[in-house]
Amino acid sequence: MSEEERKIYQVTEGTPIYFLGAKNSFDQLPNNEKFYAYYISQASWFAAIISMYQTSLESPYIFSIILELFKEEKPEDLKKSSGVDEKVFQGFMDYLAVFLGNMGNYRGFGDQKIVPRITEEEFSKIISSSTKKDVVIPLYEKVKDRIFSLSDEEKTLGFPGEGISTYYSPNIRKPDIELAQKFLDSIKLMPNTTRLFKNDEDGSFIIKMASVEKQEEKTFTFEEKKFILRYGDYSYLLKKMAENLTKAIDYASNETEKKMLAAYARHFTVGNIEDFAESQYEWVKDKSPNVETNIGFIESYRDPMGVRCESEGWVACVDLEQSKKFANLVAKATELIPNLPWPKDFELETFLAPDFTSINVLTFGGSGVPLGINVPNLPWRDRGFKNVNLQNVLLSRVTDKVSFLNKEDEELAIKYFVGSFEVQVGLHELLGHGTGKLLMENPDGSLNFDPKAIDPTTGKPIAKWYKPGETYDGKFTTLASSMEECRAESVGLFLCVNDDVLRIFGFNDEKEKQNVIYINWLWLLRSSVIGIEHYSPEQKLWKQAHCCARFAILRKVMEAGIIKIVLNEKEDNMTIELDRDQILSKGVQAMHDLLMHINVYKSTGNYQDAKEMFDKLIFVDDFFLKVRKIVMLHKTPRPIYIQSNFKIENDQKTIDVIEYEKTTDGMIQSFIERFKDFSMETSLSVGNHSLISNSFIEKKILFLFTKYPFSSLKKKTKTFPKTILTKTFQTKIPNIKERIKPIIKIKNINSILTKECKQVRFYTSAPTPPKSLYEILGVSKNATKEEIKDKYYELVKKNHPDIQKTEKDKKLAAEKLAEINNAFEILGNDEKRQNYDMEQSQSHSKFGFGFGANQDIFSGFNDFFRSFTGQAHTGTSNTAYGHANETGRRGEDIRVRLEVDFMEAVKGCTKEIRYPRNIRCEKCIGTGSEPGTKVTKCDTCKGTGYVVGSNGVFHYQSPCNVCHGTGKKIEKYCSKCKGTGLFTSKETLSLQIPQGIDSNQAIPFAQKGNQGIQGGEAGDLYVIISVRDHPVFVRVNYDLHIQVPLNISQAILGSKISIPTLDKDALVNTPPGVQDGSINILKGKGITGRASNPFNSSYFVTGDLIIHYKVNIPSHLSKEQKDLIEKFSRFEKKETPKATEEFRRKFQ
Known part of the structure; x- marks a missing residue:
């Protein structure tokens, strides 16, 4: 890795350190609420330690090293004893501070690994100088390699084999996770608090459940795989959390808070997800408290699968004065909405006002501190939710330097940053995400809009709308998040010029109003420029929805001609110039046009026109690639936050707030004092898995050893110590695991193996249908x-x-x-x-899609076969705004096996299949009811489609047995489908079989399976390939094997023989003295297919044709032949028996 590339991951010198001060807010609380906040704060920090365990295997050990280093020794004393210079020691301290700011060695925003900018030798020298080196060095030796290593897997969090994740054991792959999710769905158990491990010996799965209590293990068999539910994960830390939350109950202000805290404590103790749901319901009911909080396994951003949640906890004081602004904005909303640029036909008839408060954070225990929070997440939003604005986090970000602006603009931007940001956030959240109407057709054929209304984008009556079962996320897929964020940000720019809005936020002076408008526009457009950092030139893709949205706004404003980006390529700099005199005219008109189109496209479900518009707006041309280069050169590190501690004084009667300096010393001191009575040594057992998975390493080593003979491996591998390789092969120990132990001990062995296995294609076989x-x-x-x-x-x-x-x-x-x-x-x-x-x-x-026969287990799995089918296997997911797919149940997947000839698989071909499929009934449009008859909510399940039950251990939901999961009570069933909403049809599908495909590879077609019930999305179709055997060739991956007979004279004397290949016969010279069983390899004469993923448009790979010689020794000789052989034998050398090393190894 180059030094420049390594710098991307190193802790940057001068990383901003902010202090989250909330002393004034805390001091104004009554005494009981101070103790209430104190105990929740304690629980939140233990939640943060769990998030550290969820980050990486080494993070808890690094944290323990920090605590041990400075519990009894000050930083300046450690610096003196180490003898390193100021710059080196500051690099050491910066790493520790950034680690603590992210609660682990991966960044909370971006999931990128954090490594020191000093050398390993310098780092080790400081560690070994500690007064507690007898404790610290053994811990350091366990993780030293992992602190500095940057293999491809370790660079970021992700699926095992592609990135790092402690949610899964290293041998887990995506098909395993999908199968486990099916199992959890089958027993109605949510995965939020789970981790998934796989047993190499029998292929069984262990699902670890977070809880204090360790219940009796439950064993299930699902799709012929064994699943074990094991409670007690993170038990030590969860016990600490539950104990503190229980103490907080005594200081709660009302019964709702008491019920909320009791539900939290039960959830952490027993592990029942229904208790967490109850805590969220009670939390929403707790209106306008002085102290706000939430805690638990909440956000799923860091799980590559997006289902397992990160532990976090926070507690804050409500800023009543600041909250009044947002409350006044909510009250004014019905007057502001008519100013939006779309006709009333595209707006909701009734505005649903949310609870909008501003808070000052006392404690935020987790991998990062956000600017705003919208919770609870699905599926617990059916009884409401809360919006909170983290005011002191915003205030802490006030800066004295703003890049890419001229001096005058920079001064204004600093002065009006907070005020303009409050205006933008308020409008963005309240009226950006809270307005707009989806035009829909109801199941009975009626419309929720006037069909005569005019579509302003066409000037004609509305021609498009959402059909029953269709959703915004389903129609707009990958565009949905960016387009919605673009709409919300544009609303902020469009309405920030409104006098009523500016007065609500305290801006009455005309000059101040104009400055706030100008800086709001300038800040967002500058953010649009800086956000180009999250565009990938190599992949030509935007990696972040907000940044993509803002770039679309930037391009629209540039089209209006009121902004310029002036490049100074000699100095690698640029200046953003916005014409403030044109904002109210050309600028607002540009936002009017953009907003009108976005909202109408969203309302009508017009994905095609929306995509065409967005593709033009988010296109990054050569000019903006130059801009990106400058942005990357001036890239500033994300800030880290020091937080206060709270100390009980005066015989347990009062609580004091302890604050710290905004330095690396202050960050470390805050953690030392926070955890001075906490035993990290006891906590280290909480991870329940070793730092290095030897079983997975063994598999990689065994693969290399079986793929290549020893002599070839010595030449091919450049990183293995050759003496260890030799020792491993020559040892007489019969147990292979014992033989490879020396290799497992090699420094950085996992990184080395990953690299070597990639070079020689480490494959896993395709899972066959059980x-x-x-x-x-x-x-x-x-x-x-x-x-x-x-x-x-x-x-x-x-x-x-x-x-x-x-x-x-x-x-x-x-x-x-x-x-x-x-x-x-x-x-x-x-x-x-x-x-x-x-x-x-x-x-x-009955068959989950997995890796193909030639799938590289180190390559990405996403969108497998997309380039071939034009579609990808998709599942229901929520957007960043928490909108759920509220349709019926998803249809079942269909599995069809298609047999192809050997040469069809080799060359590729077009096939047509016909298969039975349940589709939506045309008469009742899938509702199951006779058109014109009455449909009401089911009395048993109250329209939810599910009822809650218990099996003694788990609380679970199951489909209502009265309405069969539909949530509806049907007066008269449809005469055509008999109430099912479906009927069976024969479907025909033409598909392209790509060259190089192998047996048991599956080609998925999204939503080509059985139609869902009550408008639910269709399942997927999997076409599973079976390749007929060839009479001559035997296939192994991309290689072909052929057995060629030689008579004894050809074997002895050598000859030229004709060998069949896939194209035409090839003449091959066999050398004299060919032995029975020896091989000859014809390079490039095997099967051609796409490497790593046969349907991803990457490079192609071609296998070899491997000739296996079979020497035929005649059993019957003629007299002439016998005479010749006897004559030949007189010249042969006679040898005595001897056991060669090669012979011995066969029996070891």
């Missing part, structure tokens, strides 16, 4: 008990180990017999068979 018990016995699902019994006896007789000839066959037969016995044990018992059939019928899919 056989049903009926398939194992070879009987139909309708087979009688006698037929099953007869078939069982037939298979037992055929597969009994005693009748097999070789030891290998006996072993295989024993495994097969165990499988047969297991199948008969269930299918031969009426009750067990009935339960099995019921379980199978309730599963959505």
Whole structure:
């Protein structure tokens, strides 16, 4: 890695350190609320330690090192004893401070690894100078390599094999996670507080549940895989959290707060997600408290799958004065909405006013401190939510320097930053995300809008709208977030010129109003320029929705001609110039036009025109690539926050606030005093997994050893110590795991192996569809008990180990017999068979899409086969704004097996399949009710479609057995579909089979499966390929193998023979003295396919043709042949028997 690339991950010199001061707010609280806040603050910091465990395996050890270093020794004393200079020691301290500011060695915003900018030798020298080196050095030795290493996997958080994640064991892959999610769905258990581990020995999965109490393990079998639920994850820290929250109950101001805290404590103690739901419901009911808080496993940003949540906790004082501004803005909303540029037909008839408050954070325990919060998250928003603005976080960001502005603008930007930002945030959140109407067709065919209304983008009556079951996220997919953020930001710019708005935020002077308007526009447009950092020139993709949205606004304002970006390429700098005199005319008109189009496109579901507009606005041309280069050169590090501590004084009667300097020393001191009575040594057992997964490393080593012979491996690998390789191969220890132990101990072994395995293509085989018990016995699902019994006896007789000839066959037969016995044990018992059939019928899919036969396990998995099918396997997801897909149940996936000839798979071809599929009933449009009849809410489930139950351990939701999950009470069922809302149709699909495809690879087609119930989205179609055997070639990955017979004279003397290949025969010279079983490799004569992912438009790879020679020794000779051989034997050298090293190794 180059020094320049490494700098991207190093802690930057001069990282901003802000202090979150809230002493004045805290001092004004009554005494009971101070103690209430104090105990919640304590609980929140223990939540933060859990988030550190969730960041990386090494983070808790680094944290422990920091605590041990400075509990008894001051930084200046450590600096003196180490003997390093000021610059080196400051680099050491900066790393520790940034680590603490992110609660781990990965950044809270961006998930990028954090490494020191000083050398490993300098870092080690400081550590070894500590007065507590006997404690610190053993901890440091465990993580030293991980502190500095930057392998491809370690650069960022992500799926195992692609990034780092402690939510999963290193051997987990995305198909495993998807299967586990199906299992959790089947038992109605949310994954928020779980981690997923896989057992290498038997392939079983362990789901670790966060809780204090360690309940009895529960074992399930799902799709022929064993799942174990194991409670007690993070128990030590959760106990600390629950204890402090329980203490806070005594100081709660009302019954709602007491119920909320009790629900939190029960949730952390027992691990029941329903208790957390109750805590959120009570929290929403707690209107306008003086002390606000929330705690738990809340946000799922850091889980690459987006389902497992990060632990965090916060407590804050409500700023009553500041909150009045937002409350006044809410009260004025109904007067402001008519000023928005779209006609009333595209706006909601009734504005739903939210609760909008401003808070000063006392404690925020987690990986980063945000500017605003909107909670609770789905699915707990059905009873309301809260918006909070973190006022002291905003105030802490006030700066004295703003890049890319002239001196006059810079001074104004600094002066009006807070005021203009409050105006923008208020308008953005309240009227940006809180306005607009989706034009929809109801299930009965009626419309929620006037069809005669004019679409202002076309000048014609409205021609597009959302059909039943369609959603904004579903139609706009990847564009949805950016477009919605663009709409919200544009509303802020458009309405900030309104006099009423400016007066609400305290701006009455005419000059001040104009300055606030100007700086609001200038700040956002400057943010648009700086945000180009999150555009990838290599991939031509925007990586961040907000930055993409703001860039679209920038391009629109540039079209209006009121902003210029003046480049000074000689000095690698630029200046942003905004014509303030044109804002109220050309600027507002540009926002009027942009907003009108965005909102109408969103309202009508017009994705095509929206995408065409956005593609033009977010296109990054050569000019903006130059701008990006300058932005990257001036990139400033994100700030870190020092927070106060609270100390009980005066015989437990009062609480004092302790504040700290905005320095690295202050950051470290705050943590030392915060955790002075906490035993990190006890906590280190909470991770429950080792720093290095030896089992996964073993797999990589074994792969290399089996892929290449020793001599080839020594030449190919440049990073392995050759002496260790030699020792490993020459050792006489028969146990392979013992033999490779020396390699596991090599420094940075995991990074080395990852690199080496990438070079030689470390593949994993495709998961085959699991056989049903009926398939194992070879009987139909309708087979009688006698037929099953007869078939069982037939298979037992055929597969009994005693009748097999070789030891290998006996072993295989024993495994097969165990499988047969297991199948008969269930299918031969009426009750067990009935339960099995019921379980199978309730599963959505019997085959989850996984890696292909040639899938590189170190490559990305996202959007597999997208370039081929034009679609990707998609699941329901929420946007950043928390809007859920509130439609019915998703349809089942369909699996179709397609058989192709060997050469069709090699060359690629076009195929057509026909398959049965449930589609929406045309008569009732999927509602299940006869058109014109009455449909009401189900009385049993109150329209939710689910009822809550308990099995003694878990609380769970299950489909209502009265309305069958629809949530509706139907007066008269549809005569065509009999109330199902569906009917079966034969579908025809043409698909392109790409060259190089192999058996058991699946081609997914999104939403081509069975249609969902009650408007739910359709399932997916998986076309699973079966390739017929070739009469000559045997395929292994992209290589072809062929067995070529040689007679004895050809083997001895050598010859020229014709060998068939995929294209035409090739003449091959066989050398004299060819031995039976020897091979010859014809490079580039194998199968061609796309490397890593056969359907991703990356580079192609071609395998080899491997010739295996079979020397035929004649069993019958003519007299002439026999005479010649006898004559030849007189000249042969006679050798005595000897066991060579090669021979010995075969038996080791």
